[in-house]
Amino acid sequence: MSETPRLPGLTLADADWLVASALAVGAERGYPPLAVAVLDVSGAVIVLRRADGGMPMTSRIAVAKARTTLLTLQPSGQLALPGAIVDSIQHLNGGDFVPFAGGILITEDGVVLGAAGASGAHATEDEGAVQTAVDRWHEYRSRTK
Structure with a gap:
């Protein structure tokens, strides 16, 4: 029996680490x-967690912000598009396109491994939480290699 192929990028352990770090x-x-x-x-979602007391809609928004970064290959808050274009892209992607800060790419050596998104605070705070988590994850990985 042949081994099932796996997408390159993040493992479940990586995703768990990143989410726990961003929540912290x-x-x-x-x-x-x-x-x-x-x-x-x-x-596809690897890990999604919402802190106690968080609004239910924030879960879907966090996923949408991360998907937005994957679609555009840039942080979700850096998109300067007219409203009609955003509406069209949202329609094409079933609403999973949110051009507000909070989604970032997770890369290593210029290769996209995945994306992280957060929602619940001010958009720039959402982005700060996931960016700090990714920075800490890179530091952790450099020490454990």
Whole structure:
């Protein structure tokens, strides 16, 4: 029996680490309860967690912000598009296109491994939480290689 192929990129352990770290960053900084999602390169959710007290809609928004980064290969908050274009892209992607800060690519050596998204605080705080988590993850990986 042949081995099942696997997408390149993040493992479940990586995604768990990133989500736990982003939630901890949000708590450390006194942000409202966050939802944090980590997706693989295909846009499928690996891990999604919402802090106690978080609004239910934040889970879907966190996933959409991460998918937005995968579609555009840039942070979700750096998209400057007219409303009609955003509406069209949202329609094409079933609403999973949110051009507000909070979604970032997870890369290593210029290769996309996946994406992370957060929602629940101010958009720039959402992005700060996932960016800090990814930075800490890179530091952790450099020490454990």
